[in-house]
Each structure stands twice: as C-alpha cells, then as structure tokens.
Amino acid sequence: MHSRTGSRPASPAEATLNEIGTTRLEAFSDGVFAIAATLLVLEIGVHPANGHQLGHELTRIWPSYLAYVTSFITIGIIWINHHHNMRAIERPDRTFMFINLLLLLDVAFIPFPTRLVAEYLRHSGEGPAVIAYAATLLVMAVLYTIWWRYARAGRRLIAPTVSESELRAIDRGFAPGLPLYLLVFVLAFFSPLAAVILTLALAAFYLPSATLFAER
C-alpha cells in the first residue's frame, strides 16, 4: 500500500489524478444511506385483508412501525456521524474506500433484517429475526470502528489541520458503540423485544451524548 507516487507526486498532474477526493466518496455514501433508509418503507405491508378489518390491521402491525423507526433513525445517526467524521479525513486511499464499501454493504443490508423484525416480532420466529437484526448492526459497529481506526492510526488519512484533541473527541464518540451493539446482540437471545427497544434508544440518545463527548 506504500506508494511512492502517493506520498510524493512526480508532477502536479499526477497529484491531481492520484488524489482521490472525498467528494464522490461522500456522494456515493450519502446515496446508499439515503436509499437504504428510504427503502425501509417497502418492508411495511398489510396482509391482503378484508377492508372492514383495515383499522384493526393497521394497529396490529405495530412491530412494523417500531422496526421502521428504529432502522431509519439508526441509519440516519450513522449517516450524521459518517458525515461528521469524514471531515477529519484528508484523502481516502483505496483500502479505506474498500472498508467504506464493506460498511455500506452492511448498511444497505439493514432493510432485510428490518423486514424480519417487522414480520416476526411478537410471533414465533422473533428470536432468529431479532438475532439477525442485531448481528447486522454489530457487524456495522465492527466495520465502522475499523473504518476509523484505519484512518486514524498514525494519522494515516487525517488532515493536518485536525488537532489531536479533536481526534480524541471522535475516539470518545466511537468508544460506546461496539460494546452497546454487542449488548443488543446478547439481549436478542433472551428478549427480542427488549433488544429492538434498546437499539431504538441507542439511536435516539446518541446525538445528545455525542454532543456531550464533543464538549468536554
């Protein structure tokens, strides 16, 4: 990965061509985040029902709403975070782009276990459904941590204008993610509903806590 061209461009033109800007990486990432979040609604459905029971049916499918809100806010928070942290990155290299791609692969997968939660929560099968959901989020937390560690190690991809204290603030923001999603995963084996509610709580309370970390 160590590249002479990369570290000391032979000419301004090469520098231009080799510098992989963050702009299109962000555009593609934004696209995947926005599309994954918006596709979630397709997972909500009422079973073809007699119209007379539609009112009842619309309340009966509350797990669909819970799953939708949980996944939408989770994806949105990851997006806000990704957006925030990308500003510390000066220029992604190919390895970073690949890690980012794996992260997006996992984020784009979220609608599938979301549908499982929507369909099986409070019915038989809720165990495997929520375990699959929590596993997807845990993999996301692992990949996102690798994403940051790779960029931050030895300030590999960090812009020179970013101070060490700012990096430590971002570190503090990452610290709780992995253990908390591990907790969700373990909880899924014992109480699927509690695991989903904890996931929602994590997303809903992430913003204020992130502000807290940043202000220290």
Place this chain on the structure above:
Amino acid sequence: MHSRTGSRPASPAEATLNEIGTTRLEAFSDGVFAIAATLLVLEIGVHPANGHQLGHELTRIWPSYLAYVTSFITIGIIWINHHHNMRAIERPDRTFMFINLLLLLDVAFIPFPTRLVAEYLRHSGEGPAVIAYAATLLVMAVLYTIWWRYARAGRRLIAPTVSESELRAIDRGFAPGLPLYLLVFVLAFFSPLAAVILTLALAAFYLPSATLFAER
C-alpha cells in the same frame, strides 16, 4: 446544547471540523425526498388480470393515480420549500439535524399510506386508509413547523445576512400548513375522498400562494 467550542472556536481547524455544513444535510435530504417520491410508483399495480380486461382495469384503478399524483406533488412541494428555507440556515446543529431526520423519517413513510389510499379508496376500508394518510401528513406538518421554530427562535441557526422581514415572509409561508393539514385529518373521518382531493389542492395551490406571501 450550549457549547463553548461551537460559539467561539478555539482554532481555525476546530472551526472547520465543528462547523457542520448544510451541503451534506441537503444532499441527504434531497436524496430522501427524491427517492420517496420515485418509490411511490411501486405502489401502483394491477391485480393479475386476464389481458382482455386490462383496459378496464387501468381505468378502474384511478384511485392509484390520484394517490400517486397527490403524494408526489406534496413531497415535491415540501422539497421545494425545504430547499428554500434551508438557505436561511447558516449552520445546522445536532438537534436541528435530529429534527430534520425525524421529518425525513415521516416523508419517507408516505409511500406506505399512499398505497393504502390507492388500494382502499372507494372500497370498504377507505376510512382507516385515508386517516392513516392524513395522520402521516399532519405529523409531517408538525415536525416541519418545529424544524423552523427551532432554527428561527432567537435567530439560533439563521445566517446574519437574512433580514427580519425575510424571516417573517417564511413565517407567513408556514402559518397555513398546520391548520390545513389538521382540517384534512378531520375531514378524513367524514369523507375520505374529499380529504385526498383537498390534500392535492393544498399541494397544487401552495406554490402560487407561497409566492403571494413572499411578495407582501
């Protein structure tokens, strides 16, 4: 939420990192608006029919077209408005981004009740279908009002170049939204079809009226 770093950056670098620009917030929002609007078409379908009856079937499903046009124009108008009002915002804070996320969550949900309207309007079940639709739009109007009030209170997030008269013009644009969508919601209990048509009329006439407000 009051942050020393936010109000008086310790260094130019921190200022750069802490300033959450509006660019990617707009990109994500634009994405969700565009995708939600474009996904609406997936909700239109003909029931697997004998080909000989397709012509008849295509006219029979007029509520699908009405629901599609109403939701598409409504999302489009919210988008144009969001776009217009974002230009008064200097820099979003995390609370604002969270409110914006909830607003997008509601907008991205619109395809689901749109499908309900498409399927149940003029059949038994049209009541709950249109109530769910109107409730989604009412929540949207509430969140969007909070969105603006939060940014505007004490000019919290307003760019210094924006004049008070301009803020009042935007206020006038927001004023009719909440009561009108409340009216749609109430109407849904009495005449579902009228509620949908009023929703379409609101969207279709919003632009001229918004221009009216702006010109005063």
Place this chain on the structure above:
Amino acid sequence: MHSRTGSRPASPAEATLNEIGTTRLEAFSDGVFAIAATLLVLEIGVHPANGHQLGHELTRIWPSYLAYVTSFITIGIIWINHHHNMRAIERPDRTFMFINLLLLLDVAFIPFPTRLVAEYLRHSGEGPAVIAYAATLLVMAVLYTIWWRYARAGRRLIAPTVSESELRAIDRGFAPGLPLYLLVFVLAFFSPLAAVILTLALAAFYLPSATLFAER
C-alpha cells in the same frame, strides 16, 4: 407572479435568499431520473417456475428486456437533454420549479407502464398496455415542451450569456419530440410492438440527431 423583490432585490441578503439556484433543482431532478431508471429492473421477473425451465423462461420474457432497455435509454436521453438545457437557465422561478416537478412526476411514473409492456406485450392486453406507455411518454413530451417554452419566452429565465443562436439550436432539438411521440401514441392503437420499437429507435437515434441540430 410579478414580484418586486424578485426583479429588483432590496438588499444583497435578500438577493441571496430569493435566488433559487439551479444546483438543488438539478440535484433533485438527477435523483428522480437516476432512481426512476434504476427502479425499472424491479419490473422484470420470472414467474415462479420449475428450475428445469428457467433457461426457456429467460428467453420467453424478451418483452421485459425490450421494455427495460427502451425505458432506460429514454429516461437517460431525457436526463442528458435536461442537463444540457438547464445550463441555459440562469435561475428558475417557482412556476418553473412546478412545471419541472410535473415533468418529474411523469418521468417517475414510467416504471409502471413499462411493467405493463413487459407483462402484456405479445399477449392479449398488449393494446391497452402500450397505449398507457405511449400516453405517459406523450405527456412527458408535452410537459417538457412547456418547460422549455416557459423558460425561453422573452428570455424569461435565460442567462444573458446565452446567445439567440444557441436558443434556436435548443429549439431545433425540441421540434421533433412532440410530433414523434404523438406518432408513437397513434401507432400504439394499430401495432403495439411497432410502437415500442419506434420508441426505442427514437431514444437510440436522438443523440446523433441532436448533435446534427446543434452543428447547424
């Protein structure tokens, strides 16, 4: 529509706020074009079949491929054109944004009649299916012509740097659209397959011909 604020801004700040840039209009339009084109693939499906017949099934559904390619290239060409013509626009007003929204509403609708063509071409029902398809494209051509006429009339929204000869070149590009899509629509009543093939030919040959018009 005549607005004092619009035509002569009272202050630089107001000018900034009132000027609705083309950037986000293009972003939203690009989004709808890209999503509508990419959603087309969801309309292709094989009927749940015995695996042994999959090879046969994949050739039997050729109308799906024809419909997909025709709609994708048509949307792509409209997009390239929209992109080209937008560069002559200095700043959109609200009426223009509304016309643009109606144009996008029609473009985003294309996946529905595309699915009808995919399912019914060469079966009973192909008549209504292709008529619906051709009608959608005809409405698109009408709206797109209005879009340009509105912007061009009296150079209402045209950038001062754009010469009259350039405007006439764009006019020549628009000239054949409406009559040709009208021809497709009429043809759909007599030969649905021929109408679809003509639509594909229009899109495939549009680029060279557009270059032709531009070179004169």
Place this chain on the structure above:
Amino acid sequence: MHSRTGSRPASPAEATLNEIGTTRLEAFSDGVFAIAATLLVLEIGVHPANGHQLGHELTRIWPSYLAYVTSFITIGIIWINHHHNMRAIERPDRTFMFINLLLLLDVAFIPFPTRLVAEYLRHSGEGPAVIAYAATLLVMAVLYTIWWRYARAGRRLIAPTVSESELRAIDRGFAPGLPLYLLVFVLAFFSPLAAVILTLALAAFYLPSATLFAER
C-alpha cells in the same frame, strides 16, 4: 461527430453552454451505482414460512447472501474505478455520454440476475441463472472497455494535464477485466457455484491489484 462549435467555440458563452461538464454525468452515474447496489437487498427474501423454522430458513438461503455480497462489491468496485478514471476525462461528448448510459443500463440490470442466482443456486436451474449473471457482467466489462477506449483514443477526451504514463497505468488496470469476466462466463457452463465465487474473488482482490498496477 466532428463539430466546429465543439472544437473552436465562437464565443465564451457558447463555450460555457457547449462544454458538458463531468459534474452532472458523475452525479447521475453515482446515483445509478448507489441505487443499483442498494436495491440488491430487495432481492433477498425468505419464503413465507412457519416462524418456528425461521432460524433454519435464514441459513438455508446462504446463496442469497453470497449473491448479494458478490454483486454489491462488484458494483462498488466498478464505481470506485469509474470515479478514478473519470478524473482523467476533461469533458465528455455526446457519444461518450451514450456509451456511459449503456454501461449504466447494464449495471442497473445487475439486480435481476442477482435475484436469479439467489433463488436458483444449488437448485435445478442454477445453470441458466449463473449464465445470465455472468453474461450481464461480461457485457459490463465489454462496455466499460469501449468507454475507456473511446475516451483514450488519440486522447480524444483526456485532460491535457494527464500524462501518458498515467494513461498506461489505467490501461493496465483495464487489461485483466475482459479476459477474467470471459473466464467467469465460460466457467458458468461447467460449475455455476465456482463462477459466482470467482466473481466475488475478482471484486475482492481488484483493489490491491489495481494499486499494484498504479504503482509500477
């Protein structure tokens, strides 16, 4: 295609209007890449099953996961590459935009054969399913090669700041694509599973090898 206006603009204004920037071409392309990748998840489904068997069902559908990961990484790699190579392009002409459109048409089609692989791999019908998948990727490799050859021939669309050695580096990156996807296509007739795994390996190992080529 040779255009006087194009090669020697008559005025700065015409130059502005005629110059088709790469920005919106990239935006549309990014959109299609991101949407196609994110739509892949819709192809994964569990057959409506008794909840008690959901855990078993979720492991039984491993070909769906394999197909999802393979297609997502493949589309992502094409995107990173497209992004990388676009930076050598100074300004696309209409022919290039059309070739790009055909490339996107093929990329946007990938979710369909991906679903076939997900459903039929390890069942009867896996042959035609993987052949269709490999054929789609082969067409992609052919179109992408044409895309580059057209831009590169006589430096037709290449920015003057890009050196010949940089062009040769991109050439080396393109060299293995076509023969390798041809190999996948041939392999699909003998061992469908091996063909899918080779496709995944190609995508997963492309980045390091591309770096290798670039460093020489």
